[in-house]
Amino acid sequence: MVLTMAVVQERTLALCLNLMLVFFIVSSIATTLADLQRFDHPAKDDGSLSFLVVGDWGRRGFYNQSIVAREMGKVGEKLDIDFVVSTGDNFYEDGLKGIGDPAFEESFTKIYTAKSLQKPWYSVLGNHDYRGDTEAQLSPHLRNFDSRWICRRSFIVNTEIAELFFVDTTPFVDDYYTDKDHSYDWRGVTPRSDYLHNLLKDLEIALKDSNGKWKFVVGHHAIRSAGHHGDTIELKKYLLPILRANNVDMYMNGHDHCLEHFSSLDSPIQFLTSGAGSKAWRGDIKNASQNEMKFFYDGQGFMSLQLTNSAELAQIVFYDVSGNVLHNWSFSKLPFSSF
Ligand SMILES: *[C@@H]1O[C@H](CO)[C@@H](O)[C@H](O)[C@H]1NC(C)=O
Numbered sequence: 001m002v003l004t005m006a007v008v009q010e011r012t013l014a015l016c017l018n019l020m021l022v023f024f025i026v027s028s029i030a031t032t033l034a035d036l037q038r039f040d041h042p043a044k045d046d047g048s049l050s051f052l053v054v055g056d057w058g059r060r061g062f063y064n065q066s067i068v069a070r071e072m073g074k075v076g077e078k079l080d081i082d083f084v085v086s087t088g089d090n091f092y093e094d095g096l097k098g099i100g101d102p103a104f105e106e107s108f109t110k111i112y113t114a115k116s117l118q119k120p121w122y123s124v125l126g127n128h129d130y131r132g133d134t135e136a137q138l139s140p141h142l143r144n145f146d147s148r149w150i151c152r153r154s155f156i157v158n159t160e161i162a163e164l165f166f167v168d169t170t171p172f173v174d175d176y177y178t179d180k181d182h183s184y185d186w187r188g189v190t191p192r193s194d195y196l197h198n199l200l201k202d203l204e205i206a207l208k209d210s211n212g213k214w215k216f217v218v219g220h221h222a223i224r225s226a227g228h229h230g231d232t233i234e235l236k237k238y239l240l241p242i243l244r245a246n247n248v249d250m251y252m253n254g255h256d257h258c259l260e261h262f263s264s265l266d267s268p269i270q271f272l273t274s275g276a277g278s279k280a281w282r283g284d285i286k287n288a289s290q291n292e293m294k295f296f297y298d299g300q301g302f303m304s305l306q307l308t309n310s311a312e313l314a315q316i317v318f319y320d321v322s323g324n325v326l327h328n329w330s331f332s333k334l335p336f337s338s339f
């Protein structure tokens with residue numbers, strides 16, 4: 001009797017330990033994934049999806065922002081877009097001053113008025129946004145003024161056919177930490193090395209875990225660019241290896257005020273810059289390998305992306321300020337089959 005009790009107690013103890021272990025593992029997975037908030041935005045019933053990509057725009061309509069916005073509205077209607085992606089530098093020159101900053105209405109709500117653009121705007125922060133009150137720009141309270149606004153540092157949009165991973169790239173860039181001419185709002189991203197380490201780890205876990213047919217990553221800074229700022233060396237070093245190892249199809253960014261498409265000779269990943277939402281025509285184009293640079297346009301415009309479930313095809317189109325098609329390109333899921 002005493003023996004049996006001891007055995008039972010031992011088993012109960014073992015079970016408890018196992019449960020504790022399982023609980024520990026589950027809760028640690030939950031905490032590692034917790035930082036990347038997920039938004040579910042299912043594709044259309046026929047499995048297709050389309051969206052626009054625009055960056056570097058918030059200038060109260062000036063520098064052709066309003067004209068680009070109008071053309072986005074027309075293309076958005078034609079493609080029946082599901083949402084808009086903003087690649088950052090949403091409010092010039094120095095982000096938002098606070099939640100009540102009129103720039104939010106003057107550069108966003110009153111500019112992108114077309115019916116087709118009344119969809120969620122999934123947005124990241126750019127370096128100019130970091131010069132203002134980042135907590136304000138990230139605040140869900142802005143949705144009280146305009147319910148389209150969804151801005152986070154890093155997050156995931158799951159459409160089932162594709163998963164979009166938004167990455168906060170500004171804290172990667174060394175130059176901003178030694179920039180004596182501007183101040184940056186680093187609240188929430190310090191200590192820097194811990195922040196970047198955790199972000200890369202969370203992204204890697206989420207990419208590995210992804211069931212989406214397509215994997216797109218969105219950031220403000222370019223990995224590959226022939227524009228004024230050029231390649232971002234920190235992203236090439238720390239972010240690109242993770243994208244390559246996890247079969248990311250496309251990386252989309254702004255920062256350089258132009259439109260660009262680069263492919264890569266050593267991986268199927270495509271690099272797309274859409275940072276031409278307002279001020280453009282910088283005039284300095286870097287020398288780039290013609291094997292990799294598929295398209296470069298120095299002026300204003302935006303990009304659309306369409307996915308069809310059956311054709312396994314992604315269609316990328318770049319438009320200028322008047323809505324003219326500048327570059328039309330399709331990409332199938334097979335590796336290295338860009339054309
Ligand atoms: C705005 O676009 C027009 C073409 O429609 C162009 O002539 C003009 O230079 C652009 N303005 C700016 C500030 O880029």
Ligand SMILES: *[C@@H]1O[C@H](CO)[C@@H](O)[C@H](O)[C@H]1NC(C)=O
Pocket residue numbers: 287288
């Ligand atoms: C780019 O650089 C290569 C090698 O230095 C040179 O041969 C080529 O002419 C340059 N192209 C342009 C457009 O400047």
Ligand SMILES: *[C@@H]1O[C@H](CO)[C@@H](O)[C@H](O)[C@H]1NC(C)=O
Pocket residue numbers: 317325328329
């Ligand atoms: C892009 O090219 C495809 C395939 O040729 C065509 O079906 C589509 O209409 C083109 N899109 C635009 C906006 O020109």
